[in-house]
Amino acid sequence: MSTIDGLPPLRDVIARHDLRAKKQLGQNFLLDLNLTAKIARAAGDLAGCDVIEVGPGPGGLTRGLLAEGARHVLAIEKDARALPALAEIASAYPGRLTVIHGDALEIDPLAHLTPPIRIVANLPYNVGTELLIRWLTPAAWPPFWQSLTLMFQKEVAERIVAQPGGKAYGRLAVLAQWRAEARIVMTLPPEAFVPAPKVHSAVVHLTALPEPRYPADPAVLSRVVAAGFNQRRKMLRAALKGLHPDIEALLVAAGISPTARAEEIGLERFCALARGLAAAPR
Numbered sequence: 001m002s003t004i005d006g007l008p009p010l011r012d013v014i015a016r017h018d019l020r021a022k023k024q025l026g027q028n029f030l031l032d033l034n035l036t037a038k039i040a041r042a043a044g045d046l047a048g049c050d051v052i053e054v055g056p057g058p059g060g061l062t063r064g065l066l067a068e069g070a071r072h073v074l075a076i077e078k079d080a081r082a083l084p085a086l087a088e089i090a091s092a093y094p095g096r097l098t099v100i101h102g103d104a105l106e107i108d109p110l111a112h113l114t115p116p117i118r119i120v121a122n123l124p125y126n127v128g129t130e131l132l133i134r135w136l137t138p139a140a141w142p143p144f145w146q147s148l149t150l151m152f153q154k155e156v157a158e159r160i161v162a163q164p165g166g167k168a169y170g171r172l173a174v175l176a177q178w179r180a181e182a183r184i185v186m187t188l189p190p191e192a193f194v195p196a197p198k199v200h201s202a203v204v205h206l207t208a209l210p211e212p213r214y215p216a217d218p219a220v221l222s223r224v225v226a227a228g229f230n231q232r233r234k235m236l237r238a239a240l241k242g243l244h245p246d247i248e249a250l251l252v253a254a255g256i257s258p259t260a261r262a263e264e265i266g267l268e269r270f271c272a273l274a275r276g277l278a279a280a281p282r
């Protein structure tokens with residue numbers, strides 16, 4: 001069977017290298033190269049970009065990224081069994097694919113890359129949220145990445161793009177939307193993967209804004225949001241009382257009713273409260 005890149009179909013690659021999916025590594029593979037090329041296109045114009053891919057596995061998305069013209073792909077994979085399959089892709093695209101064997105939570109890929117940098121990944125579910133939070137909370141802004149195009153369980157994707165007023169709205173939405181533009185660009189049924197997971201999945205595309213939407217100190221905003229949503233059923237005057245002895249006055253000054261709950265509060269108000277807290281004597 002012919003493929004978009006002349007390399008063997010992914011089913012053959014998986015059979016030849018005995019890449020049976022391991023649940024503990026969050027392995028649900030995409031085998032349709034048209035679909036992986038579509039995900040690569042959702043990341044924007046890759047031609048002048050270096051791309052970080054976390055968890056290439058047998059390389060379906062990697063092949064999509066390369067076929068769609070990524071200048072260079074740096075792929076970080078924990079499972080040594082996938083390395084021979086990835087080496088075959090690297091030979092078909094000389095000089096354009098570097099594979100690092102290791103844990104993406106422990107590897108700093110920046111030394112290997114030249115900006116502009118985009119991150120594209122079908123993330124292992126067990127490390128996906130942790131990686132996203134790290135990418136959203138770097139020491140300085142703008143971050144090293146221009147965009148993130150990431151597959152999550154649909155429920156997680158919905159939390160990233162959620163607006164105030166519902167259960168999905170929380171810390172992830174505030175962190176993502178404060179300094180990035182986030183939208184769901186694709187949803188996929190379980191059958192798109194092998195093996196099929198229990199739930200639907202979705203691809204979220206986040207573009208880094210040059211500056212935050214509203215000024216605030218990142219550490220103070222993080223504390224406010226963590227405290228507010230950790231006890232999301234409580235009124236804010238109770239949930240945030242550990243942050244300042246006069247939290248009620250600070251809430252009012254930020255235009256927030258002290259009896260409101262965190263899920264009712266939009267970004268602008270959270271940032272106003274973070275600024276008030278940062279400026280308030282204790």
Ligand code: SAM
Nearest residue numbers: 025028029030055056057078079103104122124
């Ligand atoms: N990209 C492939 C695809 O779309 O078919 C595989 C995606 S699969 C959902 C997740 C991949 O991440 C697996 O290949 C798994 O081995 C790898 N992985 C799991 N934990 C990892 C970690 N901490 N660091 C790097 N890769 C990891």
